[in-house]
Amino acid sequence: MTVIDDTQTSLAEIGTLIRGARQNRGLTQTQLAERLSTSQSAIARIEQGSQNLSVELLARINGALDADLLSIGTPRAAHLRVTGGQQLSGTITVKSSKNGAVALLCASLLNRGRTTLRQVARIVEVDRIVDVLRSIGVRATWSADGKDLEIVPPAELDLSAIDEEAARRTRSIIMFLGPLLGRESAFNLPYAGGCDLGTRTVEPHMIALRPFGLDVVATAGQYEATVQPDRPNEITVVLTERGDTVTENALMAAARHPGVTTLRNASPNYMVQDLCFYLELLGVRIEGIGTTTLRVHGLADIDADVEYAPGEDPVEAMSLITAGIVTDSEITVARVPVEFMEIELATLAEMGLRYTLSPEYPAANGRTRLVDVTVRPSELQAPIDKIHPMPFPGLNIDNLPFFAVIAAAASGTTLIHDWVYDNRAIHLTDLTRLGADVRLLDPHRLDVTGPTRWSGAEVSCPPALRPAVVILLGMLAAKGTSVLRNVDIIARGYEQLQERLIELGAQIETFRD
Numbered sequence: 001m002t003v004i005d006d007t008q009t010s011l012a013e014i015g016t017l018i019r020g021a022r023q024n025r026g027l028t029q030t031q032l033a034e035r036l037s038t039s040q041s042a043i044a045r046i047e048q049g050s051q052n053l054s055v056e057l058l059a060r061i062n063g064a065l066d067a068d069l070l071s072i073g074t075p076r077a078a079h080l081r082v083t084g085g086q087q088l089s090g091t092i093t094v095k096s097s098k099n100g101a102v103a104l105l106c107a108s109l110l111n112r113g114r115t116t117l118r119q120v121a122r123i124v125e126v127d128r129i130v131d132v133l134r135s136i137g138v139r140a141t142w143s144a145d146g147k148d149l150e151i152v153p154p155a156e157l158d159l160s161a162i163d164e165e166a167a168r169r170t171r172s173i174i175m176f177l178g179p180l181l182g183r184e185s186a187f188n189l190p191y192a193g194g195c196d197l198g199t200r201t202v203e204p205h206m207i208a209l210r211p212f213g214l215d216v217v218a219t220a221g222q223y224e225a226t227v228q229p230d231r232p233n234e235i236t237v238v239l240t241e242r243g244d245t246v247t248e249n250a251l252m253a254a255a256r257h258p259g260v261t262t263l264r265n266a267s268p269n270y271m272v273q274d275l276c277f278y279l280e281l282l283g284v285r286i287e288g289i290g291t292t293t294l295r296v297h298g299l300a301d302i303d304a305d306v307e308y309a310p311g312e313d314p315v316e317a318m319s320l321i322t323a324g325i326v327t328d329s330e331i332t333v334a335r336v337p338v339e340f341m342e343i344e345l346a347t348l349a350e351m352g353l354r355y356t357l358s359p360e361y362p363a364a365n366g367r368t369r370l371v372d373v374t375v376r377p378s379e380l381q382a383p384i385d386k387i388h389p390m391p392f393p394g395l396n397i398d399n400l401p402f403f404a405v406i407a408a409a410a411s412g413t414t415l416i417h418d419w420v421y422d423n424r425a426i427h428l429t430d431l432t433r434l435g436a437d438v439r440l441l442d443p444h445r446l447d448v449t450g451p452t453r454w455s456g457a458e459v460s461c462p463p464a465l466r467p468a469v470v471i472l473l474g475m476l477a478a479k480g481t482s483v484l485r486n487v488d489i490i491a492r493g494y495e496q497l498q499e500r501l502i503e504l505g506a507q508i509e510t511f512r513d
């Protein structure tokens with residue numbers, strides 16, 4: 001049987017996927033060719049999308065790359081077998097952030113010109129937004145090395161063709177509202193989805209965008225949006241919540257408003273700063289970047305060819321530092337965006353973590369300050385005060401879950417208070433399966449008592465990104481063999497996490513049903 005796609009584009013997309021997976025595994029075209037008993041030129045043709053592919057060859061490519069790039073029939077769930085209790089060593093480098101990438105992908109719709117995003121994390125969340133962009137006519141092309149993404153919107157978007165399935169799987173689709181209201185007078189968007197973290201309202205987005213003329217009616221499965229063209233020159237938006245994506249939505253609306261917009265109670269968090277730096281490249285002047293009041297001098301039209309490298313991910317940095325802590329290892333986590341990790345590092349220091357920081361150096365965007373963090377084996381104690389998140393510059397809510405597994409490694413009882421999400425703390429109780437003493441006081445508060453005598457177990461991955469990684473890290477700490485089932489959710493926010501941990505000496509094996 002032969003798979004012949006009806007357009008050359010599909011073959012090109014499959015080729016890009018194969019190239020990305022090959023490069024992620026550090027293989028040359030020749031090495032992949034050897035594994036498939038074919039020639040390097042055949043691989044080059046496949047990656048360029050100029051070769052038809054048989055089902056049998058697709059299956060062999062999956063096998064050779066140990067990937068499930070191209071499933072035929074129902075996709076097979078991936079599971080991890082972890083042999084824990086091993087110390088890690090070496091250096092691991094933080095990638096650019098998921099949340100910066102999705103904001104910038106949405107913001108590229110503001111620009112009639114070409115946006116090139118450098119070193120974009122190859123994660124499923126990015127793929128979903130790219131799929132949605134392509135479905136409405138945006139040209140989104142990965143570079144030959146699979147790292148940079150070039151985006152060129154069409155003169156007219158075809159919103160009727162939107163990939164609803166991809167859109168419904170991400171909450172970030174809500175960030176199409178801000179850019180679209182500057183281009184369209186009426187449009188529909190599918191409801192936003194995402195991880196199971198409990199109710200996350202979209203009302204703050206509606207309130208923030210109303211001054212730009214947006215009116216949204218929620219119908220069965222759709223937001224039906226209409227935009228009033230008349231609006232005052234000067235707009236003031238007071239955000240009811242200091243949320244990250246709501247700030248980004250308001251910023252994107254303000255970027256194409258040809259007047260001055262003042263945003264109050266804005267989030268100054270890392271992804272918002274990434275978006276501001278990109279908007280500046282587009283010619284939008286923004287005062288107050290990194291503060292809670294932003295003044296945006298918008299433009300009626302934006303047509304610029306720009307390049308931007310999203311900043312490093314503080315949540316990935318926290319995840320990797322946690323891997324070192326719970327395995328009692330000395331590792332260096334390179335390219336940590338220190339400004340967005342200060343409270344986390346100060347809290348860890350209070351708990352007794354021994355670590356050193358390299359001198360600061362700039363990220364590729366020239367704005368984010370980076371350091372390399374070396375963590376050393378330490379005797380940890382529970383902190384005296386509870387650990388709780390706050391909007392930046394507080395402890396990042398997405399970093400809070402990692403403190404559950406760290407607290408389990410520390411002596412004493414730590415109170416962890418997640419006031420933000422209804423369901424995230426609940427998922428962390430899965431650590432009890434590995435021997436941790438984690439008590440849910442109510443849906444928002446956990447008491448974690450350590451130190452833990454970790455033991456291997458079989459656990460089904462929680463349906464939420466950060467808790468899933470927390471359980472994986474607990475398994476790295478636990479002597480013996482653990483199995484983490486259905487781990488696909490981790491790829492939503494982490495590029496090749498398992499493979500990169502293996503490079504530090506972790507024993508993790510991927511297997512499928």
Ligand SMILES: CC(=O)N[C@H]1[C@@H](OP(=O)(O)OP(=O)(O)OC[C@H]2O[C@@H](n3ccc(=O)[nH]c3=O)[C@H](O)[C@@H]2O)O[C@H](CO)[C@@H](O)[C@@H]1O
Pocket residue numbers: 098099100102171172199200201240241242243244245246271391397398420421
């Ligand atoms: C793509 C992206 O960037 N996602 C991030 C973004 O999601 P996002 O901006 O979508 O976060 P939400 O708007 O869902 O806010 C998260 C929760 O916090 C509550 N809330 C938020 C701010 C506030 O001042 N008061 C308040 O109560 C909201 O009601 C909600 O329950 O911000 C979250 C909170 O930092 C992060 O976990 C997500 O990783």
Ligand SMILES: C=C(OP(=O)(O)O)C(=O)O
Pocket residue numbers: 171172194195197398465466493
């Ligand atoms: C909650 C998260 O992100 P999102 O807003 O994409 O669901 C996260 O990154 O942990």
